[in-house]
Amino acid sequence: xxxxxxxxxxxxxxxxxxxxxxxxxxxxxxxxxxxxxxxxxxxxxxxxxxxxxxxxxxxxxxxxxxxxxxxxxxxxxxxxxxxxxxxxxxxxxxxxxxxxxxxxxxxxxxxxxxxxxxxxxxxxxxxxxxxxxxxxxxxxxxxxxxxxxxxxxxxxxxxxxxxxxxxxxxxxxxxxxxxxxxxxxxxxxxxxxxxxxxxxxxxxxxxxxxx
Numbered sequence: 001x002x003x004x005x006x007x008x009x010x011x012x013x014x015x016x017x018x019x020x021x022x023x024x025x026x027x028x029x030x031x032x033x034x035x036x037x038x039x040x041x042x043x044x045x046x047x048x049x050x051x052x053x054x055x056x057x058x059x060x061x062x063x064x065x066x067x068x069x070x071x072x073x074x075x076x077x078x079x080x081x082x083x084x085x086x087x088x089x090x091x092x093x094x095x096x097x098x099x100x101x102x103x104x105x106x107x108x109x110x111x112x113x114x115x116x117x118x119x120x121x122x123x124x125x126x127x128x129x130x131x132x133x134x135x136x137x138x139x140x141x142x143x144x145x146x147x148x149x150x151x152x153x154x155x156x157x158x159x160x161x162x163x164x165x166x167x168x169x170x171x172x173x174x175x176x177x178x179x180x181x182x183x184x185x186x187x188x189x190x191x192x193x194x195x196x197x198x199x200x201x202x203x204x205x206x207x208x209x210x211x
Contacts, residue, residue: 034099052097052105055079058090061189063181065091067109069161070173076104080179082192087111087157089177111159111177113196118158121190121201123183126150153186155179155201157193 028036028045037046060079067074067089076092089109096102156178181189190201 031099052100053090054100054103055090055092055106056103058106060088060090061181061185063179063185065089065180066178067091067175068178069175078179080181080189082189082196084196086113086196087177087193089179109177111157115159115161116157116193116197116199117160117174118156119190119193119197119199119201120154120156120158121186121203122154123186124152124154126152126180151183153181153183153190155181155186155189155193 033045033049034051036043037049037051040046041051055077058079060081063078063080065076065078065080074091074093078089078091080090081088087110089111090106091109092104093107094105096104156176158174158176161173161175179186179189193199194201
């Protein structure tokens with residue numbers, strides 16, 4: 001009988017120890033979980049966890065992207081990579097997060113060359129209001145008059161993406177990615193896209209862009 005009491009006491013003590021010391025470890029807040037999984041990604045508590053990554057820590061050419069996917073259109077700052085395997089876009093999403101220095105997290109968009117059906121390319125000028133205001137304050141009317149508009153390129157990529165309607169078949173959805181970048185970057189991307197897809201970019205009339 002004393003042996004059973006001792007065993008029961010030890011078991012109860014272990015449960016108490018576990019509830020006091022293990023539960024708080026599992027109940028990590030967002031910042032603690034981010035720090036843990038950034039340092040030890042193979043930790044068991046990091047299974048299924050995707051650490052937010054800001055645009056500053058992504059590679060690629062900076063731009064502004066509009067993604068239309070499954071009838072939903074989302075716009076945000078982005079970085080774009082184009083190579084022989086296709087297009088990879090990192091686009092900002094959601095709210096600013098304290099754990100990544102008040103930056104927004106990013107999502108990944110990948111488009112393969114054989115899914116691209118059309119490329120449109122436009123060159124335009126965008127009002128350079130911010131620079132014009134600064135130059136006017138510094139140099140007066142001369143600064144206002146001599147501040148040029150931004151020379152930009154707009155590239156629209158139409159592509160097919162699979163939309164699972166049920167477990168037996170997939171329906172193709174025609175979506176698009178619209179990219180706004182500097183003129184030099186845009187011309188380089190156009191050349192790369194034509195090379196990897198074998199398509200000739202169409203050049204419809206440019207549309208005026210808001211600042």
